[in-house]
Amino acid sequence: MPLYEYRCKECGEVVEFRSSMADKEKMAASLQCSSCGSAKLTQVFSGIALTSDSKSAASSPPPPSGGCCSGGMCNLQ
Numbered sequence: 001m002p003l004y005e006y007r008c009k010e011c012g013e014v015v016e017f018r019s020s021m022a023d024k025e026k027m028a029a030s031l032q033c034s035s036c037g038s039a040k041l042t043q044v045f046s047g048i049a050l051t052s053d054s055k056s057a058a059s060s061p062p063p064p065s066g067g068c069c070s071g072g073m074c075n076l077q
C-alpha cells in the first residue's frame, strides 16, 4: 500500500497514512492534524524526485592537437 504524507497548513505537522488508491480520498477527507487537530492538510509529494536524470554531459572539448610540436620546433634538438 502506498504511503501518503500530508502536511498541516496550520502548524506544519506532517501526518502519514497508508491507504489503498481507492480509499485515499476518503482517508484524506477525514484526516486531521495529529498535533493541532486542523483539517487543513495538503499532500506532500516527497517521493517525486525534482531533479531530472538528464545530465547534460559537459563533454570537455578535445585537447588541441600538436602541443609543443605543432610548430615543428621540437624537431630541432
Ligand SMILES: [Zn+2]
Binding pocket: 008, 009, 010, 011, 012, 013, 033, 034, 035, 036, 037, 038
Ligand atoms: Zn496542525
